Structures are given as structure tokens and as C-alpha cells.
Amino acid sequence: MSSGPNPFDGMPFFGDLLKMLGSQGPVQWDGARQLALSIATDGTSEPNVDPLERVRYEQLARVADLHVSQATGLSTSTTGRSLTINPVTRSQYALATLDAYRPLVERLAGSLHPPTEAPEAVELADAEDPTEAWLGQIMGLLSPMLLGMTAGSLVGHLATRDFGAFDLPIPRPASDDLLVVAANVEAFASDWSMDGDELRLWVCLHQVAHHAVLGLPHVRARLEQLLADYASSFESDPDALGSKLGELEVDPTGGDPMARFQELLGDPEVLLGAVRSARQQELLPQLEALVAVVVGYVDHTMDQLGHGLVGSYGQITEAVRRRRVEASAQDRFVERLLGLELTQDRFDRGSAFVAGVVERAGAEGLARLWSGPEVLPTPNEVDAPGLWLARIDLPVDGDAQA
DSSP states (O other), X not given: OOOSSOTTTTOHHHHHHHHHHHTSOSSOHHHHHHHHHHHHHTTSOOOOOOXXXXXXXXXXXXXXXXXXXXXXXOOSOSSSSOOEEEEEOHHHHHHHHHXXXXXXXXXXXXXXXXXXXXXXXXXXXXXXXXXXXXXXXXHHHHHHHHHHHHHHHHHHHHHTTOSBTTSSOOOOSSOSEEEEEHHHXXXXXXXXXXXXXXXXXXXXXXXXXXXXXXXXXHHHHHHHHHXXXXXXXXXXXXXXXXXXXXXXXTOTTOOOHHHHHHHHHTOHHHHHTEEOOHHHXXXXXHHHHHHHHHHHHHHHHHHHHHHHHOTTHHXXXXXXXXHHHTOOHHHHHHHHHHTOOOOHHHHHHHHHHHHHHHHHHHHHHHHTTTSXXXXXXXXXXXXXXXXXXXXXXXXXXXXXXO
């Protein structure tokens, strides 16, 4: 074996492995797709969506389209075509979601592991510990695989839970073909003993209302910019896994170290070494404010429409809100990864803003909310609707009466 700094000299297998890993892009998407499909389907074959289910959603889509358009005054089309709602399988949803989130995941990959020189060009002679340097390099080369596993795992779990494409308020590629996961809607109706058609209509209204808001060019552009900037601003901590493993040896709780070890390996934040940066701390208030207003406005629209259209609207809405609170660790992680921690507090904040606007300026005031990029509320204005109304020069009820 060579006496050089490379600890893998004379071991061709590792040299070939390094070459293979070095030839990958920032994310191993083939592995991501395979893992997403495996989780989404639980490793079993999926039946196609029943044609009768497609007919049901086709009819309900027309109802939702008409009422959301009338209630919001917003167009429900982003392409000029008629809006459709397409019930899909979990595997179809997983693949579509991976494609939709791909730009964000690749920005994350770029922030954690920016392009560097080829492995053979890295000088190791000055390294204090050449073996540690090589191991660090290998972890860098493994990053595309880890990122692929992370993306595949997160999207696979979303596919087992989401009702539709806008359960997370993330803009998708411009299209008027909205996806809903038929099996998830059916399972939720069964678990909560709900009328299936009433839940389908609730889901259609919810998806179309989001689509109408996120389809506005200036809202889409602002949200996409904030999400992209957030994903691009992670900082890398290559010692994250090593530090956490070290903590296992000194765990004062006396818990099972093997269970803790498995928990660590299941935490993508540790495996990726992703650390929230100062730049992300600056972006979060803006991102959280915009998302709070979007979801608050959608909830307001749902309350306006739902009570008259969905007989069990109150029961469904309460069940969905409980579902938000009981989100799994996987759901919470994808929200943290993208800067979208949708706790009930976030929904309440947005609802309070919308209620404050309506109380002071009525429906006419709320109608100004999406009129242009300069009108979007600031974080401070979300917590004080009167400030927003003052800035956009809308009279409040008292002023109008005077």
C-alpha cells in the first residue's frame, strides 16, 4: 500500500466508487424516485383510479371553480384553459411532486455542497489528518445520494397523506390540471365516518382556492423567490452526524443508545448537515407572513362557501384542523426544510389578519389584498391589519361614516 496521504491507495474498489459518485449531479434523482414510490405504495402494486371517481371529481370541479371565482373575484385559470381536477394514485402524485419540488431541492444541494474541484485535484498534503480529509471528501461525494434519499422519503410520505397538490402552499408549474390523491381522500372519509362526496367537494374547494391565489403572477413570483432564497441559504455542518453520534456516549437520560442511533439516522437534517443560517433567519418572517396570509385567506374563503355547499362542513373542517396538529415528523421536516412550518399558530395568524381587515374595511378592503405586489402585507402588518389598511389608504368603517 502506498505511503501517500490517500488511505485508499491500492484499493481499486474505493477508487471506482469515488469516480462513480463524483459523476452524479447534485441530487441522485433516480434513487429519489424509487424510494418515493416504495414509500407511497408501501411496496405493493396500486390499482388505477376508478373511472367513476374521475367523473365525480369532474363534476365537483365545476362547482368549486364557479363558487371560488365568484367569492374571490379571482381567475381560477393560469393558462386560459378550463380548470380540471384530476384524481391520481399515490405513486403518480409522488412523481409529480418530486418534479415540482426539484428546483428547491437542487438549490438546497447547491447551498450545502457548492461545486468544487474534482477529487483528484484536491491537495491533501497540508491536511492535519489526511484520513479525516478523505472521509470528509467521501461524505461530500455521498451527498447526492443522501439528498436523493431525503427528497424521496419526504415526498413518499407526503403521497400517503396529502389530499392534493396545495396541502403545502407551494406554487407548482403553471397548469390548470389540479391533482388530488383519491385514495387519501377516501381513507380520510372512512376513518372519520364522513360522507365521501361532501369531503371530495371540500377538497376541491380547498385546492381551487389555493390555485386561484397562488396562480396570481406576483404572488407566485414572490413566494417562489422566498422559497428559492431560503433553500439556497442553508449552511453546511459536515460534523453534524459525528457530533450527534458523540452525544450518544454521554446521554444523561440513560435511554436506549441503539434506538437513539436509529432516530439520528432517520433525521435528514443530521445526515445532510443542514444548518439554518443568519440569512434564513432574515427570510423567515417574510416567508411566514406571506404564507400565513395565503392560508388565512383560503380558510376565510372556505368558511364563506363551505357552510352553504357542504352539509358536514364543520365536521370536516374540525377534522382537518386536528390533522394539522397531529402531523408526523416527516411532514414537519419537509416543512422546516422549505421554511414552511404550518402549525396551527400560523393558520390562526393568517385568519386573524383576514378577520381584522374584514372587520375594519369589509369585503371591499379584503378584495384589495391581491391587487398588486406592492400591496402584499409586511410581517408587522400581518399582526396589525390596521397598519396595512393605513398603508394602502383604505378608509376604515369609522372614517367612512365620518
